[in-house]
Amino acid sequence: MPVTHDSDVPQEPAATGITPLDEHRERNADEAAVREIVGQIQQTGVEFVYYQTVSLTGRVLGKVVPARHLHRNLERGVNMHRTAVADLQVTREGALLGGGTQAPEFTALPDLDTFAVLPWDRTVARFFCQVYEPEHLPEVGGRHLAHDARGNLKRVHAAFTERTGLHLRTGCEPEMSWLGEGLKVRVRPGSSPSYHADCLELMRPIYQRVIRYAQQLGFDMVEGDYEDPGQLELNWNFDHADRTADRLVTYRQICRQVARELGVTASFMPKPFTGMMGNGCHHNFSVWRGEENVLADPAVRELHLTETGRHVLGGVLAHAAGSMALMGPTVNSYKRYWDVGQFAPAQINWGMDNKTCTVRLSANGRLECKLPDASVNPYLSHAALIAAIQDGLDNGIDPGEPHSGDSTDASVSKFGPLPLTLGDALNAFAADEVVRSSMPEEMAELYLALKHDEWARFCGAVTDWERDMYTEALP
């Protein structure tokens, strides 16, 4: 069943009630929590605070404010211009996105539980914020900003928990490419340096700093390895999906910081090189009722799914095509699926520990969705997963039988084909009412405008591949 968002329902006159911004301000007045933060600021010598929000494409936006204004910022937040959330102000056809330059600013209020001191400069701390319409606007003032993907995930997740008593826990596995002086490796044709300890050694200064910084920011780092040339995957423990999404965004910030320190480039581009593995960001997920994982029966050892687990999986598969534009959000994302044999899926199916499938039952109680890549906005991908799971549970969707063997062959899926260009994925998203309902309609429209623009720019761009292919100069 589609989710309802407060920016989709008719506006209440502000005078009749407390706005969501008022409620957030009330939470920020929690004396014990504020005292704890002030204590940390004083003890650590924090002088500056970043108030961060996340744009629709997953970029971190922020303002820096001297720490002595903390109390004012907890109450009044910071303002930024709403076009920043849209990431793009004017489409190639001249349409203004995010309201255009004349639109009012938004108000971002910090979430107390996201306070953290930056390990690379302990005079700086950060908060993640939720975003509201400014209070001075008639009728909408104090409401959630429809384009705030982070706040939206919290609301979609809370509504799911309220309806079902369940919550989603996830672990993301971002892969990434490190480029720069001294990082090149040469491999024999047809071979891969995956898991090679010598290559991992080459990356020692990088992984050491990333893991240390992440641990200091509260990540429970668990393991990492070298994959294709220049590619690292460093994982941390799974958690409530809202926290995992914040961590993925923070992880990308950590990596970019390490890259600046070491004079190299950290890239989360989904598919930097043809013939080499792409940068996936598989989402491992499980569904919990309190401390009970409802995907598995603890008494059964062999790989299996409970009936509820089958419906969860069925929902995710049924909406795989519709959610693709969120899981693979860039033009480049789709190169990852086309370049076969590189461990990225190309069909909508599932398998028991089968890495060629869209969803892999990777352990009892844990499903792994392999669609997302490292450029994903985790707030959008997680909200889409929740909407798909809800639909699977509501309608008892059957996932069918697990696929065995290599699924990159052309077998037809009961859930239809996976859209394999950004353009097709956007059409599938536009047509999938359930996935679309994972965000307010205004956000869905902005996302479609933004991404159609990206697709159109790509379709109109002449590439090196075309020059190689078509600039024949035969005598």
Ligand SMILES: NC(=O)CC[C@H](N)C(=O)O
């Ligand atoms: N570790 C792996 O399974 C490789 C995943 C692969 N890099 C991807 O793009 O999804």
